Amino acid sequence: MKSIEHQNRNGSKSGPVTAAATLIGVGMGGFVDGILLHQILQWHNMLSAKLPPDTLLNAKTNMFWDGMFHAFVWIVAMSGIMMLWNAMKDPATNMSNKLFSGGLVLGWGLFNIVEGILDHHLLVLHNVREVSENPSSWNFGFLGLSVVMLVIGWQLIKSGRK
Structure with missing residues (x-):
């Protein structure tokens, strides 16, 4: 997978770390879920929601x-870890902690958005909390938290590119 290259004023590349961390964040978000x-x-x-475990x-x-x-x-x-390993070999790679942590948070937020829209709303495979008086409030709250994660991740990435 080829990452989008972004070079800072000092010539360092932020794309490889951002892409790798985003994939790792998607995976870690899935593991937390x-x-x-x-x-x-x-x-x-x-x-x-389709097959209650009863x-x-x-x-x-x-x-x-x-x-x-x-x-x-x-x-x-694992794909993200392999991408990060390869990115570390290039001395021009920007190894900013903000880029890495921003990518992790962005990836987790992306996982939640995709999983929430697909599984909770379109396919209705499950709700965030099945046994609840209002499962929709949990599903929309999950999406709201995910949007906050996307914003935080993007802001960290932007500040890590400087």
Whole structure:
């Protein structure tokens, strides 16, 4: 995957670190969602709006698709780590902490936006919190928090490019 190059006034490249950190952020956001919301809090599973985990078969089916989800976000995170490893070999790469942390937050926000729109609103595979009097408020709150993450991530990236 070729990253968009952005050179600072001093000639350093910010694109490789930003792209790598964004991918790692997407993966880490997926892990937080899967580990915290699926496993620890047990608010939802991948398919819990379609197959409530109220029978052993439904619970096993949900567990399988949760595992497929974790495998996907692992591949995304590993791709970002490999991109970061390669970026570190170029002495012109801007290794700013703000670029890296901004990319992580931006990636996590991107994960939440895509996952929230697709899984919660379009496909209705699950809600952020299935057992709730108003699941829509949780779903829209999740998107609102995600927009805040996008803004914070973008601001950190902009300040890291200076």
